[in-house]
Amino acid sequence: MNRTWWKESVVYQIYPRSFCDSNDDGVGDLRGIISKLDYLHALGVDVVWLCPVYKSPNDDNGYDISDYHDIMPEFGTLADWEELLAGLHARGIRLVMDLVVNHTSDEHPWFVQSRQSKDNPYRDYYIWRPGKDGREPNNWLSHFGGSAWEFDPRTGEYYLHLFSRKQPDLNWENPQVRREVYRMMRWWLDKGIDGFRMDVINMISKAPGLPDAEPEPGERYAYGGRYFLNGPRLMEFLQEMKREVLQHYDLLTVGETPGVTPEIAAQLTDEQTGVLNMVFQFEHMGLDSEGLKWRVRPWSLLEMKQVMTRWQKGLEARGWNSIYLTNHDQPRAVSRFGDDRRFRVPSAKLLATFTLLLQGTPYIYQGEEIGMTNVAFPSIADYRDIETLNFYREAVEVRGVPPAVALAAIHAKSRDNARTPMQWDSSPNAGFTAGNPWIPVNPNYPEINVQQALADPDSILHYYRRLIRLRKEHPVAVYGRYDLLLADHPQLYVFTRTLEPDRLLVILNFSSEPARFQLPAALPAAGHALLIANYPVDAAEDLRSTTLRPWEARVYRVA
């Protein structure tokens, strides 16, 4: 396999609205990020992925873009952005921008034109259809609830929006749309950015005829994923993008691709014939739900091992994985996969070990490095996320779900869990703003914050730094082959990474109880050197048979 910088990098994801507010209007901004560059540098990350900072009416916090060539005024100016880029580069950190081109805002000039008349030159930039029997053109469900079609009285037709009605889908069948997208990408690349994270990029090709999906009994709308995920022209469009744009630059490209299989991901990321460096897959994000994300169920370690192993093996020697446990759309990792009550610190460290030691490029989401947790706001009035608000309204007002039940699902799964402000210190509003934050701060900030973590040598933050360094010092941690051991152990997740002659052994107790460990016969009986652990380990201990403490994590170099 080729060795490249984007495989060796650790990526840090910033959600600008919630990171740091420089002018006390309650909204995080670019100058806020600039003020924290030394913090990022000290953490040791190589790449920053910046969620959208483009001009936007913020129906979906920047994922609804009205001008691809300018910065959202709340976040700053293009000059601020240039300064941010220069500041990152001066510290050896690369910048990956979010690319949102499955849809625009309905306030984008293209859409403003498009809805004027059926013969407007921009009409075909979007997906317009006449109604069917006085109803929507098909029964697809929007990701944010309700129909994926909006009727526009001006021309008497419907437009498709897989997300909110203020996010009309672009028509990628139109070559002019594709040319405009490529031109815009080159505009940013020529400013010196280092890559793109491509928002829902596997939704850009819709099945011809836009067929109805199969609704669940009693439902009017249905998830149409099989007709717009990994659609018939996806590869063709991305090959064209590669030819026209990507191959002319040295980039990190990562596609957000819900509903991909390892086989499709291997095609997309194939080192020879693929189109992207890596994708975000979501199988492990589905482990704690029953179909719909809001139907919460406990996740099982055995299933987690199966899913992760399928992906590790599925892309081995062919494509490349990205590794993440949370992002701006997901609950906090330590609350979801760890124990944020009794074992917050060790379990956050264990999850860090897991993320940094699997094969693939690791992504750390802001606040993960200090073990920030989910929030449980008492009232729906404290929530801001459009998906959450729509879910609540539909559940409570339309389906008659008791508010407490809907709130419990929101506490577990709302995207706002990840969007409460970054906790910098114990001053009011966690040092995020001296104003009124756009979303309340998690009340646990007096104990969980960066200032505290910097001062405590045993903190999660310092552990991350050590792990990042370890990954850089040991190529086997990046390039080594992954092999699962003790597949059926209900508490332990154990694997090796091998890059001859080097081998690492990773032992993780994914539970709040002690766990018996017996060294598999395939490994040498002695001589293992401990590289990192989240508890003190007795050097004389016999690894052939031992007990791991709750959420204990160890990485050994195998003799």
Ligand code: GLC
């Ligand atoms: C992606 C983004 C999410 C956004 C959606 C629509 O899933 O990560 O935040 O709401 O796409 O753009």
Ligand code: CA
């Ligand atoms: Ca601000």
